[in-house]
Amino acid sequence: MPHLLLVIVLLLPISLSAAESTSVPAKPPLIFVYDSYLIEPYVFIHNGHITGGIYWELAQLIGAQLQQPIQFQRSPRRRMEQFLAEGRAHVLLLTNPAWMTAPEALSWTVRVSREKDVIVQAQGRRFDMHSLDNLLGKRLGTVQGYQYQGFAEEPYLSLIIRDDAKSIPTNFTRLLRARLDALIAPDIVVGYLFKEQYDPNAFHVVQTWSMEHDIFSAVSPKSPVSAEQLSDVYRKLHQERKLEEVFKKYR
Incomplete structure (x- = not known):
């Protein structure tokens, strides 16, 4: 019996070592x-x-x-x-x-x-919107650090008054206070804010122009x-x- 116990004790570290070597390492996050x-x-x-x-x-x-x-x-x-x-x-x-x-x-x-940016105007202060040309001379609510297709090209770079805020809700508030002529935002965010935060009847989402990417x-x-x-x-x-x-x- 002592000899049998000695064999078991000697084999135990080997068995544990084999088990450790075959374990699957955890995936990194x-x-x-x-x-x-x-x-x-x-x-x-x-x-x-x-x-x-x-x-x-x-x-x-x-x-x-x-x-x-x-x-x-x-x-x-x-x-x-x-x-x-x-x-x-x-x-x-x-x-x-x-x-x-x-x-x-x-x-x-x-x-x-595929995402779509839309132009939002305040009811009572609407204007025709068919292309970026209709934004020339307008103060547009944009988000700081965001890139908008076509806005970096002339004459739009110089003549669209880009007014950056840190967030889209801030631009909605500024639009209501007549500090902006319009704002641009993803349609999914606009729809969500209309359901959760703002009265959609106070705004007009332009249907004649949008920017998809x-x-x-x-x-x-x-x-x-x-x-x-x-x-x-x-x-x-x-x-x-x-x-x-x-x-x-x-x-």
């Missing part, structure tokens, strides 16, 4: 970066943490598909590219290469969705998940109509 001024319905913040919204739901779907833990990293708007380049964050969910200063430094997924995800070169892997997830979610369901929920 996939870190999603978001703009510190991003608002509902993109993110719902409670006690400094994302608890819901489009970003939260998309990240949950991605994490489930990849069986990957997820985290969120808040960043000042001007530093999001730096966070991605350094690997402090891995994915910026909804963006466009044209809005980046160095898009070639990042990898890009297939299209996630494709939305992609930007992926860090140091991400544990490649842009192609993320694209595969998006293709599957599109096929299952799950992406469309997320956006439809907040319209």
Whole structure:
């Protein structure tokens, strides 16, 4: 019996060592970066943490598909590219290469969705709107740091009075106070604010002009998940109509 116990004791460390060597290491978290001024319905913040919204739901779907833990990293708007380049964050969910200063430094997924910016005017102070030419000489409520297609070209750069605010709700308030001639915002945000915060009867959403653009995800070169892997997830979610369901929920 003593000899048998000695054999068992000698074999035990070997067995434990073999078990340790075959265990699967935990996957590193996939870190999603978001703009510190991003608002509902993109993110719902409670006690400094994302608890819901489009970003939260998309990240949950991605994490489930990849069986990957997820985290969120808040960043000042001007530093999001730096966070991605350094690997402090891995994915910026909804963006466009044209809005980046160095898009070639990042990898890009297939299209996630299509977004539409609309012009909102105050009732009683409406004007014809068929092209950017109709905004010449107008004071337009925009968001600080945001890029708007065509606005950087002349004569629009010089003659559209871009009046930046930190958030879209601030521009709605300024429009009501006649401090702006109009504002520009994504239609999904406009629709949400009309349901939750502002009386839609006080405003007019222009139907004769809008600006559409494709939305992609930007992926860090140091991400544990490649842009192609993320694209595969998006293709599957599109096929299952799950992406469309997320956006439809907040319209």
